[in-house]
Amino acid sequence: MGGKAIDANEVFFDNYLIPVDSLIGAEGQGFKILLHGLNAERCLLAGEALGLGYLAFSRATKYAKERIVFGRAIGQNQAIQHALAAAYMNLEAAKLSKYHAAKLYDETSSSTASSSNETPSHISVGAACNSAKYLAAEAGYAACERAILVHGGMGYAQDFHVERYLRESWVPRLAPVSREMIFNFIGEKVLKLPKSY
Secondary structure, three states, X not given: OOOOOOOOOOOOOOOOOOOHHHOXXXXXXXXXXXXXXXXXXXXXXXXXXXXXXXXXXXXXXXXXXXOEEOOEEHHHOHHHHHHHHHHXXXXXXXXXXXXXXXXXXXXXXXOHHHOOOOOHHHHHHHHHHHHHHHHHHHHHHXXXXXXXXXXXXXXXXXXXXXXXXXXXXXXXXXXXXXXXHHHHHHHHHHOOOOOOO
């Protein structure tokens, strides 16, 4: 199911020595640096989700303009038009969130090696990147689902590709971090609620 949007592979480095002068950051701080780096991955996944969403949205909009039923395009019906308008606005809002998160990440990435991941700036970056990933994944999924619904029975057919986009849109919702773990991060780090897991 899915798996065409992004490829995953394993790489092994056995008995590979790294020179001391190639150390990134302070010794023993690698995991903290990695955690900040995962924020960039969340921005990347937000972009993937938005790409899928916009592609599905554009196909659905094109189909809504071209599919004639009872003498008029189905896009002339509010049930189709309003749902596509909502999908567009959700994609646009998620895109702005992604840009904001990427900007914050870029602004703090140069100081990552020497600072703690618990500083307010790193919490802000984590919140922005997690939020962008969540919002984009949900908006992308909703746009893909809407594309199938706009196509009706043809949305299930492989000829129109929108069924594949929906399958692909599950990846950003599940990985690299689940929606529930994003909620945990926001609840604990941003809202300052007790740890829930």
